Amino acid sequence: MTRTIQQLFDLEGRTALITGGSRGLGLQMAHALGEAGAKVMLSARKEGELEEAVAELQAANIDARWIAADCAKEADIHRLADETMARMGDIDILVNNAGATWGAPAEEHPVEAWDKVMNLNVRGYFLLAQHVARASMIPRKRGRIINISSIAGLGGNPPELRMVAYNTSKGAVVTFTQALACEWGRHGINVNAICPGFFPSKMTKGVLSEHGDEFASHAPLNRLGDDEDLKGLTLLFASDAGKHITGQWVAVDGGVSVITGG
Template identity: 80%
Template sequence: MTRTVQQLFDLQGKTALVTGGSRGLGLQIAFALGEAGARIMLSSRKAGDLEEAAADLQAAGIDARWVAADCAREEDIRKLAEQTMERMGDIDILVNNAGAAWGAPAEDHPVDAWDKVMNLNIRGYFLLSQVVAKRSMIPRQGGRIVNIASIAGLGGNPPEMNTIAYNTSKGAVITFTQALAAEWGKYGINVNAICPGFFPSRMTRGTLDRIGVDKLAANAPLRRLGDDEDLKGTALLFASDAGKHITGQWLAVDGGVSVVTGG
């Protein structure tokens, strides 16, 4: 029998692991999946931030827990996957969101900063996806992986942005998403990416101060930046059975910036 739209988007009984989930885009996605019925495991580096975020989710009636882990460290990644499965069972949905940025002109960009961005933004995505798939998704022949990329991964930025490592890492996330979807489709695992545009956050505060909200908003056809709701629908689509025939795709959620910049 064909399911209703509400049934297709329903995540009751599912467990979602969200990295970088204590604030910003990760927490917004955690709320979206939790509001649809999923149990949520949050992860980031700082226990205090995680405790506060989990409390906010719980206050909204969401089953939420947390594990502090640095997704640039292989031992932390394995611990995170193991503790999630020990405490909450199999992982149905993995949201790879933990990330870092570094601003510097390409000619002066520190190599150690380049490595830091790459280790977290793409190597960490690969390692966590690998361990979750091998331990939980492949044995059950199903799962959803949602990678958070960026419209920065579609090309260059204005010269004043100076984020070559970030752009490169997010371009890698898009290709990683496509390659992983092609390999793991046979296991019933859907892999997709979201490419946010500019959303105010701690990570983007310096850019906001330097360039200005009005100028950044003016670059978008919708004339605004992203807000606390704008990723919810896309994340839920990719995480639920509503998107069960979508894999290897990326979707820009950017107010139309990529349309006018040619991304």
């Protein structure tokens, strides 16, 4: 008998690990997974922000905990995965969301800043996915990995946004997602990517304070993203409702990425 739509989206009994989960898009996705029944482990670098985020989730009756870790450091990545499994059991859903950006003209972009962005946004995703897959997903022949890219990874930016390292890293995340999906499908692991557009956040505060109305006006939906707009797609990719979807990226951007010549 086929399952109902409610059963397909139900995450009861599953565990999700979300990096960069203490605020913004990461916390929004944590709410989505927790509201669907998953146990949630949040990770970020700052303990105070993690405590506040977990308190918010627990107030919504979500089983949530936290581990402070820096996903730019391989030892921290391994510790994060191992401690999550020790405390919460096997990891069913991994959301690679921790990220960094750096604004500078390409001709002046510091090499050390390039390395910092690529290390966290690409290498960190690979190392955590590899460790979680080896330890938890491949042995059980099941898993969901959601990589957070960006519409910045689909091409260039408006001239006022000079973030060549960020764009490059997010483009790499799209290709990484596709390659990993091809390799790990045989292990029952689905790998997909979300490409958000402009969402108000701590990272985008400066840019949006200056250009927010302009960016919203360029979107066919004439708005920026809000605190709900990633929840539906996150749940689709994480649940059995999306069990036949892998290697895909979806832009959540109000239609910005479909405009040509704009």
